[in-house]
Structure formats: structure tokens, C-alpha cells
Amino acid sequence: MNPKVFSRLIFIYLISILCIQSSCGDFRSLLIEQLITWEDRPDGILCQTGEDQEILPTDFLSFSTEIMHCVEVTMKEDDLKSLKDDSRFGVSASNEKAVVEELEYMIDNCEEPWPNEFIWYKANININGKNLLDVGIRKKGLIGSLFSSAPSFKIKTDKFVDDQFFGSVERMTFNNNSEDETRIVSTLMYHIFNKINYPSPRCNLANVSLNNEPFGPYSNVEPVKKVFLKNRYGENTGDLYEGALVDFNVNWLNRWEPKTSNTDPSRGKLSAISEIIEQGDPGIVNKLSEYINLESFIRFWALEIITNHKDGYTANQNNFYVYFNPLDNDRAHFIPWGIGSYDAFRNNKDNSVIKGFTKSHLARVLSNDIEMQVLLKSELEFIITSIWDETELINLVDVLSIQIKSAQSDSEYDQKVEKVKNWIKNRKADVLKAINDPFPDVSLNLSDC
Numbered sequence: 001m002n003p004k005v006f007s008r009l010i011f012i013y014l015i016s017i018l019c020i021q022s023s024c025g026d027f028r029s030l031l032i033e034q035l036i037t038w039e040d041r042p043d044g045i046l047c048q049t050g051e052d053q054e055i056l057p058t059d060f061l062s063f064s065t066e067i068m069h070c071v072e073v074t075m076k077e078d079d080l081k082s083l084k085d086d087s088r089f090g091v092s093a094s095n096e097k098a099v100v101e102e103l104e105y106m107i108d109n110c111e112e113p114w115p116n117e118f119i120w121y122k123a124n125i126n127i128n129g130k131n132l133l134d135v136g137i138r139k140k141g142l143i144g145s146l147f148s149s150a151p152s153f154k155i156k157t158d159k160f161v162d163d164q165f166f167g168s169v170e171r172m173t174f175n176n177n178s179e180d181e182t183r184i185v186s187t188l189m190y191h192i193f194n195k196i197n198y199p200s201p202r203c204n205l206a207n208v209s210l211n212n213e214p215f216g217p218y219s220n221v222e223p224v225k226k227v228f229l230k231n232r233y234g235e236n237t238g239d240l241y242e243g244a245l246v247d248f249n250v251n252w253l254n255r256w257e258p259k260t261s262n263t264d265p266s267r268g269k270l271s272a273i274s275e276i277i278e279q280g281d282p283g284i285v286n287k288l289s290e291y292i293n294l295e296s297f298i299r300f301w302a303l304e305i306i307t308n309h310k311d312g313y314t315a316n317q318n319n320f321y322v323y324f325n326p327l328d329n330d331r332a333h334f335i336p337w338g339i340g341s342y343d344a345f346r347n348n349k350d351n352s353v354i355k356g357f358t359k360s361h362l363a364r365v366l367s368n369d370i371e372m373q374v375l376l377k378s379e380l381e382f383i384i385t386s387i388w389d390e391t392e393l394i395n396l397v398d399v400l401s402i403q404i405k406s407a408q409s410d411s412e413y414d415q416k417v418e419k420v421k422n423w424i425k426n427r428k429a430d431v432l433k434a435i436n437d438p439f440p441d442v443s444l445n446l447s448d449c
Contacts (some may be wrong), residue, residue, distance in 0.1 A: 025366065041149055041178070042410040044214030047072075047207035051128045061220065062128070065187060065396060068403040069220055071174065071206045075123035084151050085122055086139045090117035102193050107245075110252045110449035114142070114244055120159055127166065132205070135162050140173070142244060147180035149210075150215040154223075172225075174206060175219040179341040181416045184400040186219040186340040188306040188420075196387050198299055199232035200336050207398065207407040216408040224335055225319050226260060232335070239263045240323040241270065242297055242337070247317045247361045247431075248274040252449070259321070264361035269324055271331070277361050280444070281384075285369050288362075292332040293325075297362065298333040298372070302379040305357045305386070305433060308344040312336060314357040315361060317447075342416075347425040353434035358442045367442035375425050378443055379436045384431045393424045 047070035061069070075083075087093040089102040106112060106404055123137040136159025145152040155172040158164045166172075177183040186203050193200035201222035208218045222228060229236035240263050246255040253267045269291060276287045287417070288294065304312045313320040319338025324330045352377075358367045367374040401417050410416075 009296050027442075033382040042216060042408040042413075044150075044207070044209070044216030044408050045406065046209055046212070046214045047407065049126065057350060061166070061172060063204045063220065063222060065204050065399060066202055067190065068217070068333045068407065069204070069206040070126075070128050071218070071220075072126040072212075073208070073210045074126075075121055075137065075211065077211060079121040079123075082119070083137065083153070083366060084149075084412050086118055086141065086151075087146055088116050088118055089116065090115060092115070094178050099146065108449060110246065110249070111254055113254045113257065120156070122160055123155075125155060125166070127237050129241075130166070132157060132164070132166050135164070135166075136160055141175075143174060144178050150178065150218075152178075152218075157378060162423060169224045172224055173223050174208060174219045175195055175221055175340060176215070177217060177219055177340055179343070181342045182401075183219075183404050184412070184417075185342060185344055186221060186394070187307065187400055188396060189339040189344065192307055192388075192393075193303050196299070196303070196383060198336075199333065201228070205403050205407075214407075217404050219340065224259070224337065226301070229325045233323065233325050234327055235262070235325075238326045238330065239269060241267070241322050243313060243318070243322060245318050247447070248277045249279065249361070249446070256322075267331065269332070270322075277365055280365075280445070284365060285372065286337045288365070292362070293328055294366070294372070295375075296352050297366075298375050298379050299383075300336070301357065301363060301366075301376060302383055304340075305335065305354060305380060305434075306374045306383055306427070307339065309336065309339050310343055310356065311338055311341055314360050315359050341399040345419050352440055353430055355440040355442075357449070358440065361446050364442055364444055364446065366449055367439070368444055373439045377439070379417040380431055381435050384428050384435075389425055390428065397421060397424070 049066075049070050049072070078319045083091050086096055087099060091098040091102060100302060106114065118140065119139045120136045122134050124131065124133045125135050125137075136156040137153055139151045140154050141152045152175045156176070157166050157170050175186060177186065180186070185203070187205060190200055190203040194202060201224060203219055203221045205303070206218045206220045207345070208215045209345060224240070226236040229238070229240065240259040241256040242259050244254060246252050248270065250271055253270055256267055256270055258265055258267075273288065273291050276284060281287070281380065301314050301420070304314050309319075311318050313334060320334035321337055323333045323335060325333050358364055366376070397417060397420055401413070405413060
């Protein structure tokens with residue numbers, strides 16, 4: 001038996017035992033489902049550096065979907081081996097039992113912050129023929145990078161050399177697309193968010209190799225840092241938090257991760273929102289509107305529904321940022337993250353377009369307000385009738401597919417992509433049906449850890 005397959009089966013078995021011994025929440029179910037369908041990564045194809053591609057002067061490596069970057073990383077072989085085996089828990093990723101124990105503890109203790117024990121290593125990086133020496137590289141991710149042969153990673157150009165930049169770029173994020181057989185979901189879905197000018201990361205593709213070992217197509221995702229905030233919101237001094245399997249609960253505040261040096265570590269605004277939601281008093285929507293830009297959230301919510309982002313905030317209390325914008329009276333704005341699962345092209349288990357996106361605390365509260373129901377459906381209708389462009393999206397899929405096929409060997413790739421095109425063709429009708437159907441009943445019982 002293939003050692004990777006055997007390792008995967010051991011991990012699933014251990015998770016199953018833990019779930020028998022204790023109550024398993026939605027995340028355990030999702031984790032098991034993901035592991036059962038874990039990637040069988042096709043062989044990568046080394047890219048040809050070719051001519052230099054554009055590095056924009058406004059702080060970004062190009063995110064044009066017409067470009068697949070050629071990214072070549074070299075580092076000490078022992079460091080690469082260690083990087084592949086790193087986990088955020090500080091235990092070896094190949095030690096399935098220890099990883100399971102850490103995951104189970106964190107799943108059952110939502111008041112605990114996620115550990116971040118990733119180690120920075122020195123590396124050299126060449127992108128489209130441009131070299132930079134002694135950059136910092138570390139593994140990233142919670143689950144998606146733990147059990148893939150191709151690690152997702154971050155680059156920090158000035159980690160070891162002060163004031164060193166790649167053009168004007170300091171940070172890069174390369175995701176391995178391990179949960180996406182087509183490798184195009186991230187680029188496609190972030191494109192939809194950005195098309196309506198919702199503040200979202202930009203994304204395109206990169207063909208990645210580490211020490212001349214081809215790992216195939218990655219997503220080059222714009223990091224959500226101060227440069228991003230400045231460009232999207234006009235300033236970057238507000239509080240920025242990352243949310244990973246967390247929600248507005250006064251007992252879970254430590255799990256919200258401050259992401260900038262000036263972000264309030266006491267999480268005071270998050271606490272205030274949590275108290276309003278948990279008290280559930282009359283006039284709750286008006287009270288929430290003092291702390292959250294609800295119009296912006298409705299658009300965020302509608303976009304998560306339309307893109308079928310099942311591992312985002314409204315569906316799974318996961319993969320999102322919250323930014324308190326000083327130019328909007330310090331009200332919260334939600335930023336999408338972690339879009340990249342082929343599961344987006346599978347129907348929800350209850351065949352409900354909206355129901356599956358009412359799991360988060362905020363979505364539950366707003367789902368029980370008639371005015372918010374109307375606003376959500378109105379936003380869904382606007383996006384799907386005025387912004388959604390089936391022809392443009394299918395053309396984008398074709399462009400991205402050509403890039404992907406130049407970076408990996410997969411004889412079944414065209415069939416996988418066809419499923420994406422069929423989903424695009426059917427999505428408008430599915431969303432319009434949901435708009436015309438009665439709004440689903442949503443319990444106000446807020447989830448426990």
C-alpha cells in the first residue's frame with residue numbers, strides 16, 4: 001500500500017475513535033470528510049523561467065489571471081525536510097496520533113488560542129527570473145497543509161535581511177490548492193468577490209518548485225496585511241483579527257488572533273459584539289449596527305452563498321478576517337479568506353442554497369430578522385442578475401485550465417473542469433430559486449464549542 005494512503009487511513013481511524021469517545025461537532029465531521037477525500041496530487045512539471053513578468057509598482061506582485069508565475073525556492077535540504085514536517089502545534093505532522101490529540105483538545109476548548117509553532121527558515125527565491133537571497137519561508141495552514149505532500153507557505157522578504165523587498169513586495173502567500181482537484185477555485189472565487197469591488201484578496205496562479213522538485217500549481221493569494229488595508233479601506237490603523245473556527249462568544253475571545261501590532265489585544269470590540277449577541281435583547285439589530293457595518297456584512301454573506309464557500313464564516317465559523325475601520329466609526333467589516341475547496345461544486349446536503357450559510361452566530365441572529373432576510377435576498381438578486389457573468393467566468397476557467405495543465409500531469413483534468421463549468425451554468429438558477437423560496441427556519445440556539 002502507498003505509504004501516504006496508509007498514513008491517511010491511520011489518521012482517519014484515530015479521528016473516528018476520538019469521535020466515538022467524545023461528542024463530535026461540525027468541524028470533526030468536516031475534517032473526516034476532507035481526509036477521506038484527501039488529494040492524490042498529480043506530478044508537477046517544472047516551469048520555464050522565461051521572460052520577467054510584471055511586478056507592479058504599487059506594492060504587489062502581479063495578480064493578473066493572465067499570468068502564472070514561475071516560483072523556484074531553494075534552501076538547505078534539511079530545512080526543507082523540517083518545513084514539510086512542521087505543524088502549527090509544534091509536533092511533527094507525520095506523528096498522526098500527536099496531531100489528533102492536539103486537534104481534539106483545540107476543538108473542545110474554544111477559549112484556547114490556536115498555537116502557531118511554525119518555524120521560519122532561510123531560503124532563496126526566484127520568481128519569473130528575478131532572484132532574492134535569504135528570504136524567510138515558513139509553512140502555513142491548519143489542516144490543508146498538514147497532510148499534503150506539497151506544503152503551503154509564506155514568504156517574508158525582510159525576515160533575515162532588513163529592508164529587503166522583492167520589487168516593493170514584502171510578503172507573499174502561496175497556497176497548495178490541496179482541497180481542489182482543479183487548482184482554480186481560489187482564483188475563480190476571489191475574482192467574483194473582487195468583481196463587485198468587495199474588499200478581498202486578489203489571486204492568481206503560480207507553478208512552484210522547492211529545491212528543483214516540482215509541486216505543481218499553487219495559488220498566489222494577496223496577504224491581508226497593512227498594505228491591503230490601506231489600499232482597500234484608505235487607512236490601516238484599525239484593529240484586524242483573524243477568525244479560525246471561532247465566533248462571537250465572550251468565552252472564545254482568546255481564539256481571535258490579532259494580526260497587526262496596533263490591534264487591541266484585549267479584543268474589546270469583539271467582546272462588546274459577543275455580549276449583544278448572547279443577551280439577545282429586543283432591538284439587537286440596531287445595537288449590532290453600532291459595531292458592525294451590516295450593509296457590508298450582508299454583501300459578504302451573499303458572496304459566501306453565491307461562491308458556495310462552505311468553509312467560511314457564515315457556513316463554518318472559519319476562514320475570515322474582521323477589520324474595525326476607523327473611517328467607518330470603527331465598525332466591523334468582514335474579509336474572506338481560505339477559499340479553495342472543490343467541495344464548492346457539490347450541492348449542499350439539504351439542497352438549500354441559503355440554509356447552509358446560517359451557521360455562524362451573526363448569521364443566525366440576522367436570519368431571524370425579517371428586514372435582514374429581505375436585504376440578503378435583495379443582495380443575492382443584485383449580484384446574480386447584475387454582476388454574475390456566466391460567459392466571462394467560463395472563459396476565465398478556460399484560461400486558468402491552460403495554465404494548470406502546463407504545471408501538472410493529470411489525464412483526467414478536463415473532466416474535473418467540466419464539473420466547474422456545469423456549476424457556473426446552473427448557479428444563477430439555483431440562487432434565483434432560493435430567492436423565491438421561503439427563507440429557511442433558523443434556530444437562535446448558538447453553537448457551543
